[in-house]
Structure formats: C-alpha cells, structure tokens
Amino acid sequence: MNSMTSTWRQRRQAARTRRAIDEALARSSSPAMRDELLTMASATSYLRR
DSSP, X not given: OHHHHHHHXXXXXXXXXXXXXXXXXXXXXXXXXXXXXXXXXXXXXXXXX
C-alpha cells in the first residue's frame, strides 16, 4: 500500500510541475525566455506527454 501511495504522490507532483511549466511558457515574454524554460523543463524531464 505504501508504494501505491508513493507512486500516486509522484504522479501528482509531476502533473503539478507540468502545469506550472505550461503556465510559465504561456506567460513568457520573449522567444528566448520560452527557449530557456523549455531547456530547463527538458533537463528535469517534465515536458508534456
């Protein structure tokens, strides 16, 4: 049961992170900032699936 809870928490955290990245991309003020955000997101492997 503990591993199931842990898996669920990891998935929820990943979903929150993806949403935060999507929001930051939507608010980015320039193409350079968007590229930087995408680079950081890909380094943490939380890009959209």
